[in-house]
Amino acid sequence: MNSVHDMGGMHGMGPIEYERNEPVFHAPWEARTFGLLGAMNCWGKWTLDALRHQIEKIPAADYLRMRYYEKWIAAMVELAVSSGLATRAEMESGIPAPGSPKLTPPLTAAMVSGMVSQGAPSTRNVPIAPRFKTGERVRARNINPIGHTRLPRYARGKVGAIQRDHGVHLFPDTNAHSLGEKPQHVYSVRFTARELWGDAASPRDAVYVDLWDDYLEPA
Amino acid sequence: MDRPSNPHDHDHEHQAVPSDFALRVKSLESLLVEKGLVDPAALDALIDTYEHKVGPRNGARIVARAWTDLAYRQRLLTDPDAAIAELGYGGMQGEHMVVVENTPKVHNLVVCTLCSCYPWAVLGLPPVWYKSAPYRSRAVIDPRGVLREFGLELPEDVEVRVWDSTAEIRYLVLPERPAGTERLSKEELAALVTRDAMVGVAKVAPAGKGAAA
Numbered sequence: 001m002n003s004v005h006d007m008g009g010m011h012g013m014g015p016i017e018y019e020r021n022e023p024v025f026h027a028p029w030e031a032r033t034f035g036l037l038g039a040m041n042c043w044g045k046w047t048l049d050a051l052r053h054q055i056e057k058i059p060a061a062d063y064l065r066m067r068y069y070e071k072w073i074a075a076m077v078e079l080a081v082s083s084g085l086a087t088r089a090e091m092e093s094g095i096p097a098p099g100s101p102k103l104t105p106p107l108t109a110a111m112v113s114g115m116v117s118q119g120a121p122s123t124r125n126v127p128i129a130p131r132f133k134t135g136e137r138v139r140a141r142n143i144n145p146i147g148h149t150r151l152p153r154y155a156r157g158k159v160g161a162i163q164r165d166h167g168v169h170l171f172p173d174t175n176a177h178s179l180g181e182k183p184q185h186v187y188s189v190r191f192t193a194r195e196l197w198g199d200a201a202s203p204r205d206a207v208y209v210d211l212w213d214d215y216l217e218p219a
Numbered sequence: 220m221d222r223p224s225n226p227h228d229h230d231h232e233h234q235a236v237p238s239d240f241a242l243r244v245k246s247l248e249s250l251l252v253e254k255g256l257v258d259p260a261a262l263d264a265l266i267d268t269y270e271h272k273v274g275p276r277n278g279a280r281i282v283a284r285a286w287t288d289l290a291y292r293q294r295l296l297t298d299p300d301a302a303i304a305e306l307g308y309g310g311m312q313g314e315h316m317v318v319v320e321n322t323p324k325v326h327n328l329v330v331c332t333l334c335s336c337y338p339w340a341v342l343g344l345p346p347v348w349y350k351s352a353p354y355r356s357r358a359v360i361d362p363r364g365v366l367r368e369f370g371l372e373l374p375e376d377v378e379v380r381v382w383d384s385t386a387e388i389r390y391l392v393l394p395e396r397p398a399g400t401e402r403l404s405k406e407e408l409a410a411l412v413t414r415d416a417m418v419g420v421a422k423v424a425p426a427g428k429g430a431a432a
Contacts, residue, residue, distance in 0.1 A: 011356070013351075016365065029245070032244050038262075040256065064352060068350050102254065112268060122386070154359060209383045
């Protein structure tokens with residue numbers, strides 16, 4: 001979707017605010033939010049792509065105003081409600097509905113180090129031929145889906161060169177919407193700064209964007 | 220967390236007036252604990268992992284090893300996941316790593332324009348500026364201007380490569396080893412390597428030139 005989360009190339013966001021010796025969390029509620037979402041993800045009711053889409057669906061003005069972990073709270077509430085893990089009334093009141101069953105959390109403290117060190121690879125071990133070869137010129141398709149996509153607007157319609165094949169990964173555009181993993185090759189595509197931003201850009205510089213087969217066409 | 224109807228019990232030592240967020244999150248946590256959806260001890264363990272165990276020191280040790288061991292450097296550039304695993308790192312938000320090397324003629328910069336993807340496994344959780352709209356919006360269109368804001372002016376003849384983390388590939392910048400560090404041990408070298416240098420918004424300063432973060 002073409003919302004404000006897709007902000008690569010925008011002006012007007014102000015100066016970068018740098019904090020020296022920044023703490024990992026700025027307040028206990030940020031840390032608890034980090035832990036809560038990490039633990040709730042373990043129910044397996046939504047994918048990382050669905051989570052990202054939930055965050056980008058936050059109305060644009062709110063998205064720009066909200067703090068990072070504030071967006072996490074908003075997304076977690078929506079996902080917990082839509083997946084049936086809790087009701088909206090419960091999420092608003094903080095009190096379980098009368099008679100609701102007590103469940104067993106899928107993530108225990110003992111499982112955390114294993115989960116962190118193992119991660120969740122997005123690669124899929126399926127024999128799918130790449131559509132493009134290293135060095136080949138490609139054009140990023142001009143698509144404007146209202147759902148989730150990881151093809152940023154600034155690259156659409158632009159011509160680049162395949163720099164590297166990252167192998168077969170699940171496809172966020174379908175995975176975010178429970179439409180299947182649709183595994184396919186992901187490539188690092190090199191776009192010159194001039195192709196993206198015009199002749200005023202440096203003749204040497206380039207932006208490398210990781211793009212899926214479905215985003216690309218021969219150029 | 221046994222009194223969800225009264226969230227005013229804790230954290231007063233941290234904040235004289237609890238913010239709305241503190242109250243909101245406390246209420247959510249007590250609900251989710253009471254419903255058996257989360258185990259508060261698992262939250263503690265997750266938080267402890269990223270506050271104390273997984274952070275930019277991981278990346279700094281990788282860089283110092285690459286600076287002092289040519290064979291390791293080669294493995295890190297050609298098979299980064301295996302080379303990073305040799306030092307015991309990897310996993311969540313670092314499952315598919317690519318290491319990009321700075322040279323006198325090439326400078327690499329990492330961003331996620333669409334959200335805030337960051338190589339947690341080697342750098343920990345991202346700083347606020349990395350997640351902020353000013354950085355995410357401008358890193359791709361004006362990397363040299365962004366670097367100037369960080370105090371790094373690059374000569375025209377240096378090629379800037381910006382890596383937009385749009386997929387699940389996570390990027391680590393291998394900075395240049397500063398001159399005058401030939402006699403330093405691997406541990407002393409690691410102490411010079413900053414998070415910012417591994418994202419590409421800074422260079423590693425020589426010993427004694429004290430860099431931040």
